[in-house]
Every structure is written in C-alpha cells, then in structure tokens.
Amino acid sequence: MLTLLGLLQQRQVWTGPELADRLGVTPRTVRRDVERLRSLGYPVHAGQGVGGGYRLGAGQDLPPLLLDDEEAIATVASLLAGAGGGVAGAGDAALRALTKLDRVLPTRLRHEVHALSGSVESFGGGRTPVDPQVLMTLARACRDEVEAGFDYPSGGEVRERRVEPYRLVASDRRWYLLAYDLDRDGWRNFRVDRMTGVSARTWRFRPRAAPDAATYVQENVASRVxxxxxxxxxxxxxxxxxxxxxxxxxxxxxxxxxxxxxxxxxxxxxxxxxxxxxxxxxxxxxxxxxxxxxxxxxxxxxxxxxxxxxxxxxxxxx
Known part of the structure; x- marks a missing residue:
C-alpha cells in the first residue's frame, strides 16, 4: 500500500492496469488498496473513460503527516526558500519534498504559503537565485510528463522554446533543466535563472530514452559549452x-x-x-x-x- 502511495505521488494519473503491473498484483487488489488509502485520509480520485485513472488530489486536511495549518505553511515556505537557492546541498531535497507536499496541500493554504514565501530572502551561498515558483512549475511538468514552454536567450535574442522536461539538476552554482527540445529535435540543458514566461502545458508526452541527467548536464557545463x-x-x-x-x-x-x-x-x-x-x-x-x-x-x-x-x-x- 505504501508503494502504491509512492506511485500516486510520482505521476498525475495512473490507470488501474498500469498500477497492477507495477505492483505485481491484480486490479482487484489495487482497488482494495486504494480504498484503504482513502480510509486513512488520502484523497485518491478515480476517473472513467479516455484519460481516466487514479490520481492523488488535494484533500481537506493533510493526510497522516500530522501537520496543522501553521506547520504546513511554515514547512512549505521554508522549502520554497531552500529550493530557490542559498543553502548548499539543500535545494535538491527541498524540491523533492515540495513536489510531494504540492500534491496534497489544501487549496485554502496556498495563498498564505505564497504570501509568506514572498517575504523571505537570503544572502550568501554560491548558487544563483531562481524563483521557487518556476522550479515548482518545472518540477510538476517533469513529474506529470507534460510539455513545458518558456522564453530563453540564444544567439543574442530571446526565443520561445517548447520542450519535454525530464529532470531538474542542481550544480554547486545553478539550477538546470534537462529536456528534449521539440523544435531542435535533441536533448538540451537550460539554465533555469535565464528562463522567463515559464509555463506547463496540458499536452502529455511519452518519455524517451534519456541520458543520465546529472552526467549530461555536468559534462555540458564543464566542457562542451x-x-x-x-x-x-x-x-x-x-x-x-x-x-x-x-x-x-x-x-x-x-x-x-x-x-x-x-x-x-x-x-x-x-x-x-x-x-x-x-x-x-x-x-x-x-x-x-x-x-x-x-x-x-x-x-x-x-x-x-x-x-x-x-x-x-x-x-x-x-
């Protein structure tokens, strides 16, 4: 059941047969375990027809993390600040935690999180600061396997890029996105701090065979550029x-x-x-x-x- 919960947090929608295949059980067992998760307070929704399946939604309360509203706001705001830059080594873990909390954070708390995170700044640290909301948008797009779009400087001018996002990679200095560039038909890495007008689209894609994200980005940053x-x-x-x-x-x-x-x-x-x-x-x-x-x-x-x-x-x- 915990493995099922982990799968539901990784992707936007899973069909019953997909979950059954991943877990090595029958669709009937999947339905039973979904009901058990619901009884514990996890809002697992089921949709019918084309594009339907199981998805983990935002509930009235955070499920068994046992955080009250003030604790949830403080936790997410701190993670947003950590993901945006500043603390060495903390950005990766902060972003992973944010993508999990983002799935279950009650809607009523989101505007308070945004207000609090907007009042937090930091100094020092070697990593170039980026907008945490941009990181979250790209992280969701990677997780949900949907196309992303943004404007990016290239050859002295800013051009619109349309990509299939694969992984966010943090170096000791900057955040990068490894993505498949649909207009240039190849893998590229992009500096997140240079992006503007970042948006996640609704068009889903089938993941391609990809290079190792950290190795690809490091080799590009350290030598190929x-x-x-x-x-x-x-x-x-x-x-x-x-x-x-x-x-x-x-x-x-x-x-x-x-x-x-x-x-x-x-x-x-x-x-x-x-x-x-x-x-x-x-x-x-x-x-x-x-x-x-x-x-x-x-x-x-x-x-x-x-x-x-x-x-x-x-x-x-x-």
Missing part, C-alpha cells in the same frame, strides 16, 4: 581531485586508486592547463595534441624565467 576542451590523466585519487575542483568546472572520472581523468573546457587552453598545474599533482595531457606541444613551449619559457641570473651587487656598509 567552451570553444576548447581538454583531457588530463592526473596522478591522484578521484576523491582528492574532486575536493579541489568544483563540479561545474570539470568532470573527474576514476581511473584507479591513485589515478583519475579530468575533463574540462575553457576559452583558452592555457587557462585550463594552468588550473590543472596548480592542483599540485603530476599529470599528463591526453587531448588535444596541440596542448602537449603548448606544454613544451611554456616549460621552456618557465625554465628561462627561473634560470640563475647574475647576483645583484651587495650594498656597501655605510
């Missing part, structure tokens, strides 16, 4: 190097107990070379070949700069 990419074999453990490099600056892959591969990008290859050099570990350039040649040129220049010069004459005693 730059004109130059470079790969290095660093003589140190992946854990040690990850502690030295922000996740948004490079992808670090384990290659052994004391070896790792670092993939990064930059406007100039000299810049990424200097960053790896300053990590303080031995390393080798894997790609591109011209960077290996550049290493030799810079090495000769550094040797020349460090060569012994004639000592300056000692100052005479007064």
């Amino acid at each position: 730059y004109p130059h990419q470079a790969r290095f074999l660093v003589h140190a453990s992946a854990a040690r190097v990850r502690a030295q490099i922000p996740a948004s600056a490079a992808v670090v892959r384990e290659r052994g107990d004391e070896l790792c591969e670092v993939l990064s990008g930059a406007e100039r290859l000299d810049s990424v070379l200097m960053h790896v050099l300053l990590l303080g570990h031995d390393f080798e350039v894997l790609d591109p070949p011209e960077l290996r040649r550049r290493c030799r040129v810079l090495a000769e220049r550094l040797l020349s700069a460090g060569a012994a010069a004639s000592p300056a004459p000692a100052a005479e005693d007064p």
